[in-house]
Amino acid sequence: MISINKPAFNNIDILKKCVGAYPSATLNNAISHFQKIYGSYDQLMTHGEGYKIDASQELENLDKKFMLKLYKEQFASKKGGCREEYDKILASAPRQKCPMCSESIVTALDHHFPKSSYFLYSIYPNNLVPICSRCNGEKKHTKPDAVTKQFIHPYYDDFSKEQWFEVRFISQNPIKLIYECKENDHLGEEASNKLKSHFKRLKLADLYTSNAIVKLGDLKNIFRPLLKTKDWFSVCEELKTERDMVSGRPDSWEYALFEKLIKEDWYIKGGFVNID
Structure with missing residues (x-):
């Protein structure tokens, strides 16, 4: 499969930018929590222990509905405040090839840990991976909470030199x-x-x-x-x-x-x- 460098963005700045698009929304004391869970995600994935990442729990006013709204309206939407970051991540796939199968052309970003269960990572760049329509459909909402339910993560795994x-x-x-x-x-x-x-x-x-x-x-x-x-x-x-x-x-x-x-x-x- 294809290994890709992790997105070179300030994750907290992206969070602030997306949330800031809604005057009535506020991060309050949530920034330290996001710093903690983002750091934990990165550490666990680096050590091949992604299955230990906990599903999200609602955080003050940052509930599931709002976090999914941030991704849809501010990250994925062509008019969103972070659409530029979306496009850069999409373009990071070498030769536009899907890193999950190395065959088809990338068409979208996939939440490696599905936003349905891990909604606090909905706009976390390290959780957003370029993917083709086929792999996205097969992967669906698989909750990778066990060793036997993992997928290769192109930002953290590199098996490209192995005939596996x-x-x-x-x-x-x-x-x-x-x-x-x-x-x-x-x-x-x-x-x-x-x-x-x-x-x-x-x-x-x-x-x-x-x-x-x-x-x-x-x-x-x-x-x-x-x-x-x-x-x-x-x-x-x-x-x-x-x-x-x-x-x-x-x-x-x-x-x-x-x-x-x-x-x-x-x-x-x-x-x-x-x-x-």
């Missing part, structure tokens, strides 16, 4: 495959559980398998002329070239696919035609 999922062939003729999350025990239990949860809940196996099937169809067309000469060496070399081209992204579906194919003798020696 792999391809398994279910059938050789016709070719059928599936993507699976590895055990990843070397990363520790909490990281391993987070990767499994992320992979499963965002249904990345479906997305990557679909992409891979299309790619295998393209490879069939490329390799078909080599059937007559049985030039399996050229097939293998092309697969290695394809793998090396994406070697800088070992956590991509392409890398996992080619890393698997170059080890499959049946595929190299003509099995590539067995794709519908």
Whole structure:
């Protein structure tokens, strides 16, 4: 997945700016509380313990309804006082790619901890992550309050140098495959559980398998002329070239696919035609 630098904003200034748009609203003594929970969020996420972050409790006049209003009217609205910050966070995704799947184009900001339960973080920049429509829909309102319900957080997690999922062939003729999350025990239990949860809940196996099937169809067309000469060496070399081209992204579906194919003798020696 794609790692992104944390937003470089003064979180309390954003809070003051959004609340200040409503003359009747006041922070009173709430600033110290926000400083505390924002700091706790950052610390827990840094140590991979996001599941310990408590759901929000209403704070004086800053109830759930008002906090959600701040996000909708002051952060997400094109006329909002903090829309500039919204756009900067949205634009922080490299190449506009969704950091949660590394595939689709980002379309909005997601509350990593859903605002429905963690409403005091509704305008906290570190909780706002660029996301595509697909991942946003799959993630929905999942409350990440357990180790097995975590998602990769692109501001705090970086697994981009790990091939943490792999391809398994279910059938050789016709070719059928599936993507699976590895055990990843070397990363520790909490990281391993987070990767499994992320992979499963965002249904990345479906997305990557679909992409891979299309790619295998393209490879069939490329390799078909080599059937007559049985030039399996050229097939293998092309697969290695394809793998090396994406070697800088070992956590991509392409890398996992080619890393698997170059080890499959049946595929190299003509099995590539067995794709519908």
